[in-house]
Amino acid sequence: MFFEELERLRQDNLLRQIRDRGPACASAKILINGVEHINFSSNDYLGLANHPSITEAAKKALDKYGFGSGASRLLSGGTELHRELEKNIAEFKGTETALVFNSGYTANISAIPTLAGEGDVIFSDELNHASIIDGCRLSRAKKAIYRHRDVEHLSELIKKEKGKRKIVITDTVFSMDGDVAPLKEISDICRQHNAILYIDDAHGTGVLGNGKGALAHFGVKPDSQIIQMGTFSKALGSYGAFIAADKNVTDWLTNTARGFIYSTAIPACIAAAAIEALEVLQKEQMLVKKLWQNRERLFKGIKALGFDTINSETPIIPIVVGGIEATMKFSELLINHNIYAPAIRPPTARVPRIRVTVTAAHTEDDIDKLLKVLAVA
Ligand code: PMP
Numbered sequence: 001m002f003f004e005e006l007e008r009l010r011q012d013n014l015l016r017q018i019r020d021r022g023p024a025c026a027s028a029k030i031l032i033n034g035v036e037h038i039n040f041s042s043n044d045y046l047g048l049a050n051h052p053s054i055t056e057a058a059k060k061a062l063d064k065y066g067f068g069s070g071a072s073r074l075l076s077g078g079t080e081l082h083r084e085l086e087k088n089i090a091e092f093k094g095t096e097t098a099l100v101f102n103s104g105y106t107a108n109i110s111a112i113p114t115l116a117g118e119g120d121v122i123f124s125d126e127l128n129h130a131s132i133i134d135g136c137r138l139s140r141a142k143k144a145i146y147r148h149r150d151v152e153h154l155s156e157l158i159k160k161e162k163g164k165r166k167i168v169i170t171d172t173v174f175s176m177d178g179d180v181a182p183l184k185e186i187s188d189i190c191r192q193h194n195a196i197l198y199i200d201d202a203h204g205t206g207v208l209g210n211g212k213g214a215l216a217h218f219g220v221k222p223d224s225q226i227i228q229m230g231t232f233s234k235a236l237g238s239y240g241a242f243i244a245a246d247k248n249v250t251d252w253l254t255n256t257a258r259g260f261i262y263s264t265a266i267p268a269c270i271a272a273a274a275i276e277a278l279e280v281l282q283k284e285q286m287l288v289k290k291l292w293q294n295r296e297r298l299f300k301g302i303k304a305l306g307f308d309t310i311n312s313e314t315p316i317i318p319i320v321v322g323g324i325e326a327t328m329k330f331s332e333l334l335i336n337h338n339i340y341a342p343a344i345r346p347p348t349a350r351v352p353r354i355r356v357t358v359t360a361a362h363t364e365d366d367i368d369k370l371l372k373v374l375a376v377a
Helices: 003-011 052-065 080-093 104-115 130-138 151-160 183-192 214-218 247-256 268-283 285-304 324-336 364-376
Strands: 029-032 035-039 097-101 121-125 142-146 166-171 196-200 226-231 241-245 316-319 353-357
Touching (some): 035 364, 080 097, 080 268, 097 104, 104 130, 104 196, 104 241, 142 151, 151 183, 166 183, 268 285, 324 353, 324 364
Parallel strands (some): 121 166
């Protein structure tokens, strides 16, 4: 079964393989097959995945609540920690309420189909994350796809399309190109056309706006027409996701979002870790500063070597080195120098690239080692 399909993927150099990592190492290192590599593949932007007070918070909750949550939130799977996390994230994002989801993928595929249905129109950036695309596919709403970050195109479509409800959906930081949606202009268009704005701030939370996320970065005030989705799994070094919005919205999602209703709640220890991560992020602002210092050092170095980095503006830096085969070889070459940065191929991204992510946990030496290898590669 699937032999021919798999063979085709193999021949096209598109076969994906899971590479296991070893136990956690210090700073931005990763063990692969027992060998230490500098890790330029992680979304753990602030280096919190292994932070002592966060792992300690998880351990304490593990002892108190046990591991499995046993049921969905609507049955008996939720705890006071889930509620505390929601209260804290709402406060952090400047909204009335928040609702925790099991993952960012689940949040998008569960929320989008219930926020827009038959008779509604979704306006979606062509490079939105796969989970948004899948959420749109599950929705009965009409879809209008606008060119990447093209506010003129969005404006044109939103004027033309008729719908009961209009909802504009965009990643804030695009996960493969590392560029940022023009949220100020997009939010103005939404206001002019009484459209809802749904942002996926998975890579903006903890990174943009001094860590508060993309709205803060652009000085856009949260309001009843804006729905902010984000994850605990990236800069917050934890797991799971949230939707922060007006109470009506989260009440509606609690009653209709299938991935919320019909799925077991995240274990309490994960909620505890996310609560602590949010605390650390707010207390240790130096981490966000360090992240951006590292980003500037690496980005400048890569540009000085003449590489095409598409339109990267963030710690996600794509490096275009050629076609699929060249990109695979390049990634292997990096691994041979104990640097881990994955090759990204279609369909994840149209243009093959090495996707480098830099974090606050990298040292200047780590960054300079990557630059040195890039210089000879
Ligand atoms: N949205 C974006 C923009 C993402 O990059 C990701 C993760 N790759 C997700 C959603 C999914 O989040 P999670 O990993 O928590 O499922």
